[in-house]
Amino acid sequence: MITEGLLMYLPSAAVEALAADAGRHGIRRCLLDSSSLDLARVMGLDASRSIENVRAPDHLQGAALLDAVRSNGWRELRFRSYSRDAAEVASERIAAMMRPYVEEGIPAPTAPVADSSGVYLFGRE
DSSP, X not given: OBXXXXXXXXXXXXXXXXXXXXXXXXOOEEEEEEOOHHHHHHTTOTTOXXXXXXXXXXXXXXXXXXXXXXXXXXXXXXXXXXXXXXXXXXXXXXXXXXXXXXXXXXXXOOXXXXXXXXXXXXXOO
């Protein structure tokens, strides 16, 4: 099951139900992404309210989203951090994003310590 870009918009009860029901229907792997508000702030994305306008009022994000998945019998098999592993797969895009900071002499933003934002592979026995 791939839920990339979906779970952060759903009501918390829908996330819980999806995590619980997937295993009952024979799904054994789940690939999802999780972004923390801290990382969004560092990247300057919290200024845009467009995402908030389409999210459910009781949506889950970051650690709360991951906790909902884990509490329904899923265990983390792999994790790729947006902040830690991004350079490996997107170094050119990151350099382009940082260029304005370098050109203006402004300190570049740094990712929050121990940020949970990234792509997760969960499994179920």
